[in-house]
Amino acid sequence: MTVEKLNRREVVKKLISNRANLLIISGLGSPTYDLHDAGDNNQNFYLWGAMGGAAMMGLGLALSQPEKSVLVVTGDGEQLMGIGALATISVQMPKNLTIAVLDNEHFGETGMQKSHTGYGVDLVGIAHSSGFPISQELTNMSDIEVARDDILLNNGPMFLNIKINSQSPDRSLPTLDGVELKNRFRTSLKSQ
Amino acid sequence: MSDSKQHQIITSWEENLFNALKQAGVKQLPYVPDAGHSKVIDMAHKDPDIRPVVLTTEEEGVALCCGAWLGGEKSVLLMQSSGVGNCINMLSLISNCNFPFVTIITMRGEFGEFNSWQVPMSSATQGSLELMGLNVQRVEERDDVGPTVAAALYSAYSSDQRIAILLSQKLIGSKKW
Numbered sequence: 273m274t275v276e277k278l279n280r281r282e283v284v285k286k287l288i289s290n291r292a293n294l295l296i297i298s299g300l301g302s303p304t305y306d307l308h309d310a311g312d313n314n315q316n317f318y319l320w321g322a323m324g325g326a327a328m329m330g331l332g333l334a335l336s337q338p339e340k341s342v343l344v345v346t347g348d349g350e351q352l353m354g355i356g357a358l359a360t361i362s363v364q365m366p367k368n369l370t371i372a373v374l375d376n377e378h379f380g381e382t383g384m385q386k387s388h389t390g391y392g393v394d395l396v397g398i399a400h401s402s403g404f405p406i407s408q409e410l411t412n413m414s415d416i417e418v419a420r421d422d423i424l425l426n427n428g429p430m431f432l433n434i435k436i437n438s439q440s441p442d443r444s445l446p447t448l449d450g451v452e453l454k455n456r457f458r459t460s461l462k463s464q
Numbered sequence: 465m466s467d468s469k470q471h472q473i474i475t476s477w478e479e480n481l482f483n484a485l486k487q488a489g490v491k492q493l494p495y496v497p498d499a500g501h502s503k504v505i506d507m508a509h510k511d512p513d514i515r516p517v518v519l520t521t522e523e524e525g526v527a528l529c530c531g532a533w534l535g536g537e538k539s540v541l542l543m544q545s546s547g548v549g550n551c552i553n554m555l556s557l558i559s560n561c562n563f564p565f566v567t568i569i570t571m572r573g574e575f576g577e578f579n580s581w582q583v584p585m586s587s588a589t590q591g592s593l594e595l596m597g598l599n600v601q602r603v604e605e606r607d608d609v610g611p612t613v614a615a616a617l618y619s620a621y622s623s624d625q626r627i628a629i630l631l632s633q634k635l636i637g638s639k640k641w
Contacts, residue, residue, distance in 0.1 A: 297531070317534060322557040325527030329557075332531025332539065335492060335515060354527075356520030363518060450561030457534055 277437035278413065280374050284345060285310045286416045287372060287423070293464065294423065295333060295457075299326035299346025301381040302440065303374055307345055309444035314460035317453055318446045324354030327371050331361050334369035334429075337461070341368050341424050348375040348389045348433075355398065361429055362403030370423045370430040371399075376438040384438060399431035406430040477635070478503035480610030481568070485514065488617035491537040492517060494525035498544035500570030500636035505542065522547035523554035530563045538621055540613075541567040545589040545630070546582060555596040564620040565598075568613065568629045575633040593628045602630045609635070 284306040288294060297317045298307040303326075304318040319326055330344035351357075351373045361369065377390030389395060399407040410416055410432055419432055447453065475483075482504050485493070493508045494517040495501060508516040519525050525541040532539040543551075548569060558565045573579075573586025590600050603612050609631065616627040 295535075319557075321560065322527060322554055324523065325530075325554055325557060328524045328527035329531035329534070331517075332492060332528040332533075332537075333535040334531075335517075336532045336535030336537035354524070357524055359520055360517065360524055364515075450557075454534065454561045454563065458536070461534075461536065 275411070277435055278411070278416070279439070279441075280306050280376070280436045281309055281441050282413070283374065283416055283434055283436060286413060287345070287420050288343070289420060290424070292424070293340055295337060295340055295342045295461075297326055297330050297333065297342070297344045299323075299344070299350035301347055301350070303345045303347050303350070304446065305441075305444045306374065308446040309441075312446060314456045316446070317457050320448055320450070323350055324357075326350055327354055327357040327361060330369055330371065331357070331364060331366060334366040335364065338366070338368060341426055342366075342370070343423055344369070344371045346371070346373055347380070348373055348377060348395065349379045349387050351395065352388050352393070358399050358402040358404065358431070365403075365405075365429060367428050368426040369428055370419075370432065372419075372432040372434060374436050375433050376436050378438050380438065380440055389433075395433045396431065399433075404429055404431045408432055410434045476503070477606040477609040478507070481613050482507045484610050484613040484617065485540060486511075488614065488621070489538055490540050490617070491515060492528065492532045492539035493542065494519050494528045494539065495542035496522050496525070496544070496547050498542070498570045498572075500544065500631060501542045501568075522550045525567075526551050526554040526557060526565070529565055530557050530561065533563055538564075538617070540617070541565075542570075543567065544570045545572050546585045548589045548592055548628075549585050552592060552596060555593075555598070558626050559597045562624045563626070564624045565626040566613075566616050566620045566629070567598075567627075568631065570631050570636050571633045573633070577633065590630065598626045598628045600628045600630060602632065604632050604635060606635055 326346040334342040573582035
């Protein structure tokens with residue numbers, strides 16, 4: 273019997289369902305649409321470009337806000353482009369940072385070409401051997417529920433590779449205005 | 465006083481650079497090493513108030529600086545001229561979001577360079593940065609390093625400007641082979 277892979281929208285909704293003061297950065301493409309679909313929030317920063325930069329942006333944010341939990345939600349292709357970030361993050365060891373990769377094993381935005389993970393590259397192993405104290409593959413919704421609570425414990429850095437199916441749901445588009453995204457994020461942090 | 469030692473500069477350009485970072489309140493210092501930056505990197509590793517972040521590639525530092533400012537911290541990216549080419553697409557993050565940004569770049573491939581492989585990217589460094597919308601300030605004199613860094617940090621963090629400071633190879637001294 274084959275186990276059905278997770279739905280990306282359900283995964284992201286569940287993963288941030290008790291977000292409280294969680295700060296979230298999404299990688300370009302579908303993770304940005306997934307995060308927006310789960311509910312817009314001033315403390316969401318959606319990337320529309322800068323491929324390979326999501327995890328590092330998360331690191332800069334996590335280091336500057338050590339009391340808050342920071343979540344980066346990105347795709348396998350985006351993380352692979354910035355794969356060195358896993359080494360850089362491990363050297364800094366920020367306890368409050370989680371990198372969650374929505375791994376559909378494809379470049380979904382560009383015609384569903386198979387990505388490296390589709391050919392067997394093991395992101396969990398790379399994160400583990402880079403030095404992440406927690407590096408897990410998640411394949412069912414009860415895993416997601418546990419991870420959701422772990423994100424807020426600040427016992428990381430934590431790397432989560434979430435195996436999802438390769439369906440592309442309808443796009444849910446946040447504003448493209450990067451200045452607005454930056455300003456609203458910073459304003460909401462200052463007001464807390 | 466006839467003793468010429470009275471006229472010696474008492475602080476090095478590296479100390480002046482580091483002091484400018486400290487006085488501006490820079491908290492995160494991402495870098496890919498260069499011999500020209502080595503003293504500043506050492507100073508950062510010994511200072512409890514500034515966090516040096518060693519990178520695997522320079523573009524990581526661009527994204528890190530943007531994340532740091534989202535969270536309210538100032539940062540400066542240190543690299544050598546060959547690293548500028550690695551940053552090009554990531555610099556679109558700076559212009560799309562109008563992030564404040566200061567990078568200090570030690571130049572290779574322009575003065576007494578032994579290694580010709582450093583030359584093509586060196587020649588394209590200033591043009592590449594300008595094409596991506598950065599204001600480029602070139603420093604030739606050691607006494608100008610501290611004030612230029614201080615001025616760049618002030619401009620960047622008072623009104624979201626993006627500035628690259630190039631430290632000439634003549635200033636830092638060419639690598640001995």
